[in-house]
Amino acid sequence: MLIWNLAEYVAWALSAVLGIHIVIDWLRTDSRYSEEQLTSSHEGQIEAMTEQHEL
């Protein structure tokens, strides 16, 4: 049926749009920020500030 054939094309097209959107945003983000900024996350940052882990 035509509607299912169309659905296949729409699914391919939407997948491509979403993929392109992700890749463009990824490249833009990587070019706008330094690697040091992007990888500045540290494990346990908030715990160190808010919890003393002492009874």
Added chain:
Amino acid sequence: MSDTVSNTPGIAGEAESTAVQNGGLLRVLGPAHIWALGVGIVLVGEYMGWNFAVGKGGAYAALIACWFAGILYSCVAMLDSEVTSTVAAAGGQYTQAKHIIGPLMAFNVGLYLVFAYTMLEAANAITVGFLVETVAGMSGHEGLDPRPFIVLSIMFLAWLNYRGVLATLTFSLVITAIAFSAILILFLATSPVFGESPLRHVELMTDLPYGWLGVLAAMHFGLWYYLGIEGTCQAAEEVRSPARSLPFGTLAGVMTLAIAATLTWYVCVGLMPWEYLGQSGVPLFDAARLSGSTSLAVLLGIGTLFATLASANGCINDASRAWFAMGRDHYLPSWFGAVHPAYRTPYRSIIFLVPIALIFALGAPLDQVITFSILSGLLGYTFMPLNMMLFRRKWPLDSIKRGYEHPFHPIPAITLLCLCGITYFAVFLGYGTQLVAMIAFYIVVSLWFHFWRYRFVYRAAQFTMPWPKPKGY
């Protein structure tokens, strides 16, 4: 609903840069999101997969497997809740292993997590394609190509995960709640409490067709009722109150699944003979069709699709956090440890895992993909009791503050270890070659990590918890 920080086009300004420097993942989640993450990953196992346990040993064997697996996962939930509410960081069990056992165990656990979730994501995408193909077939269209729908499901969920964790897990919460409600509605609608019931347990129930060996073989598929609930730990760095939300969401999740699993078993074995149920592709949907109600069939069809999407969604979330955490600690290239400055998600890890999921979803058979997922999960469960025993020994209850303390230690840990042993034997009976291949793979990558990769790890920087020295050190 927005979980982004302000962002303007152009080069990052000074204020932005400062925000980014302090910018890890965003703490925006509550207990309901944790419940949705855990139950969302698992609920698809109620819609399909668990019923192969019926094929292995009959209806009662599947019920025994359901409850044994329920005990196993209750132990998993209790152990995980205690450790994760204390080691509240992305990576979940990987981070626990790093702090409590050591780097080599942590590397392996991280890989178990990534493999288990990425394979499960691929399996879910294959299922989405199968469901769309089935609907097309029911409407009279044969020969539909499922590949565009497999690719679309992975791309859409990856895009959602890329854009922010709050929207991602709120989406999971809604579709998981609908899928769970559909099971409850099916149970109530077919129950004899509200009039004539189509259930025929008296006629359909049989003794154990393959005896107790069948029960043992059924254990492998009994895991499907709950497989993945431990994924709640991956959100530890993104919940507002880890000490409260993680135990609450995880334990509520395992209780929800025990209820859903028992109701699913009860309805399905009352509508289908075990020989058919044991081979059904979508048992709950088939049960709804056999109930004679079109609206129930539509509801359970939607429930199947939503459960599958929720599972794939949670898998992307969890696999990317584990990969991200390993990158951040330099266990993998630190490039993977980046956080998106606007969306505050581990965007490079999310992107990296997309092609891997696509390759497995488009190029590997479903049963092999799921078996590798289950085996990786099982290796992870075996680590948990050892982890808990060392955690209690090195940091006894009176030494550090815990968000949750599980009762009856060490009984849950020993029970979990014994049940894992039984399940290994059950898996070996059916999938011995895959089990050996998987273990050989982990031995090879462990050698690579020990002799090559570990030299890049900043050894002192990886231990971040402000705990006292472990007892005996």
